[in-house]
Amino acid sequence: MSKERVLAEFAEIVHEVAGIPVAEVQAGSHLRDDLDIDSLSLVEIMVAVEEKFGVATPDEIAADLETVSAVLDHIERNQPAGVL
Amino acid sequence: MRTYGRRVVITGQGAVTPVGLSVQDFWDALLAGRSGVGPIESFDTEGLPVTIAGEVKGFEPTDYMPRTVSRRIDKYAQFAVAAAMQAVEHAKIVVDDANTHRVGVLIGSGYGPTALVQSGTLTLDGRGHRALAPWLSAATSIDCAAGEVALRLGATGPSGAVSTACASGTSAVGEAMRMIQRGDVDAVIAGGADNSITSFDIGSTAMSRALSRRNDDPQRASRPFDKDRDGFVMAAGAGALVLEDAHSAERRGATILAEVVGYGATSDAYHPTAPHPEGLGARRAMQLALDDAGVPASAVDHINAHGTSTTLNDRTEAAAIRRVFGDHAPAIPITSVKSMTGHMIGAAGAVELIATVQTLLTGIVPPTINCDDPEDPGLDFTPHRPRQHDVKVAMSNSFGFAGHNATLVVRRYE
Structure with missing residues (x-):
């Protein structure tokens, strides 16, 4: 899966959970400051990420995810072999 | 006899009902003698002994709150937020730094967020706890509506729910009156909300033999004080009133609708x-x-x-x-x-x-x-x-x- 594709899929999840327009979800966006995603929404988003990409996010990792690019890196690093 | 010095008045009202989504529409429907009872549309009633209810129809939560909020709360709480926003707008009361500590919220409910409890339980059973949304824990509580109203208004006085079954809305107004009389606060957004029209609600209440089974004639099913009555008709909605200390209301030039004098x-x-x-x-x-x-x-x-x-x-x-x-x-x-x-x-x-x-x-x-x-x-x-x-x-x-x-x-x- 290409990076653009992962971003598009992630933006779709963010839109579904937090109501943010897909186009506003950019690699450089800050989750809290730019997208207004609160702690409850982040948990919900990461559960959806796990279902979509097969990538689990332990709480201690989630706490450090502040930007969209950090999430995308996390997905890329941990995606099961053969999917990317 | 009166033992309290402060007089309590009503300065704003809001309503979401099966016969109208505002106080004016609700009142017009009452004077027209219009029934809001019909066949249940929100779920499949196949096999239930009762298939009618007074559902709220045409309600758009996003008229009153962002979608990010409405998707995280049960419909009963959406109704409460809507009624509260209508009441606050009607009262023209502004909650700001000057009065926020002196404004409370009391929203009663008999059954609370039953649809979310039911769907959450089914999700848990089918897909396990990881499939439960993180906001469900807050959204499945009986005080959820009051908390959301306080949050949306920025009201930081006491807030919570009063739950006395079918008397909850009246209890909430009565207790709010006492809060103002005691001087705890100067204003309370008080009311009640329920949307207990799930298969569980209808099935269990039908088993208690309290519901009308006049399924083939819904508009004639609710017939209070008529000898031919056979039970109540479950319905949904919310009502909210702005209660204020009379002096505070007069000082800010509010239109006073009525005085609450006894509870x-x-x-x-x-x-x-x-x-x-x-x-x-x-x-x-x-x-x-x-x-x-x-x-x-x-x-x-x-x-x-x-x-x-x-x-x-x-x-x-x-x-x-x-x-x-x-x-x-x-x-x-x-x-x-x-x-x-x-x-x-x-x-x-x-x-x-x-x-x-x-x-x-x-x-x-x-x-x-x-x-x-x-x-x-x-x-x-x-x-x-x-x-x-x-x-x-x-x-x-x-x-x-x-x-x-x-x-x-x-x-x-x-």
């Missing part, structure tokens, strides 16, 4: 669902509210009854009214708007108080529709059509499962 609350301690056969608790609630108001029974011009259309409630309530009001009882126009709205459970008391205030303001008593053959022919249930009647002092009754009784007395503000 009485009692328990039957008799049976989980049936009222006390002699209506002891109901009588005492009415008497306490009159004593609290400092008005004699003979001063009451109108009663907005609990009038559920169940065999037991309507018989005991009519008898209790006879006992409390004596010779004056036949002269009082009584109404049950549940004949049109169905029974909105925790919202009922708040919405019915709003109807009572509308009666004070307009001098029109809404009808009890479907009351063809009255339970007590000597009492005036205002059958079929609205009536012009000058009302200065009015009573609103709510009696709930578990024997919770609550009565409010309101008066024209002079």
Whole structure:
């Protein structure tokens, strides 16, 4: 899966959970400051990420995810072999 | 007799009901005698003994809150937020740094977020706990509506839920009145909300034998005080009122709609669902509210009854009214708007108080529709059509499962 594709899929999840327009979800966006995603929404988003990409996010990792690019890196690093 | 110095007034009202999504639409429907009862559309009723309800239709939560909020709360809480926002706008009260600590929120509910509890339980059963949304824990609590209203308004006085089954909305207003009288706060957004129309709600309440099974004639199913009644009709909605200390309201130039002068609350301690056969608790609630108001029974011009259309409630309530009001009882126009709205459970008391205030303001008593053959022919249930009647002092009754009784007395503000 290409990076653009992962971003598009992630933006779709963010839109579904937090109501943010897909186009506003950019690699450089800050989750809290730019997208207004609160702690409850982040948990919900990461559960959806796990279902979509097969990538689990332990709480201690989630706490450090502040930007969209950090999430995308996390997905890329941990995606099961053969999917990317 | 009055033991409190502060007078409490109503300065704003909001309603979401099966017959209208605003106070004006609700009131117009009552005067037109329009029923909001119909076949249940929100879920498949196949196999249930009851297939009708008073559902709220055409409601758009995003008219009152962002989608990010509405998707995280049950519909009952969405209704509460909507009614509260309407009431606050009506009262033209601004919650800001100057008064935020002096504004409270009390929203009653009988059953609370039942749809989310049911869907969450099914999700847990089918897909495990990881499939449960993180906001469900907060959204499946009975205080969720009050918390969300406080959050949306930025009101930082005391907030919470009052839960006394079908009396919840009335209890919330009564307790809010006390909070203001005691001086805890200067204003409270008070009311009630419920949307207990899931397969579980309808199935379990049908099993308690409390619901009408007149499925083939929904608009005639809710018939309070009519001899041919066979149970209440489950309904959904919310009502909210802005209660204020009269001085504060006058100081900010608010339009005062009515004064809340009396509150009485009692328990039957008799049976989980049936009222006390002699209506002891109901009588005492009415008497306490009159004593609290400092008005004699003979001063009451109108009663907005609990009038559920169940065999037991309507018989005991009519008898209790006879006992409390004596010779004056036949002269009082009584109404049950549940004949049109169905029974909105925790919202009922708040919405019915709003109807009572509308009666004070307009001098029109809404009808009890479907009351063809009255339970007590000597009492005036205002059958079929609205009536012009000058009302200065009015009573609103709510009696709930578990024997919770609550009565409010309101008066024209002079």
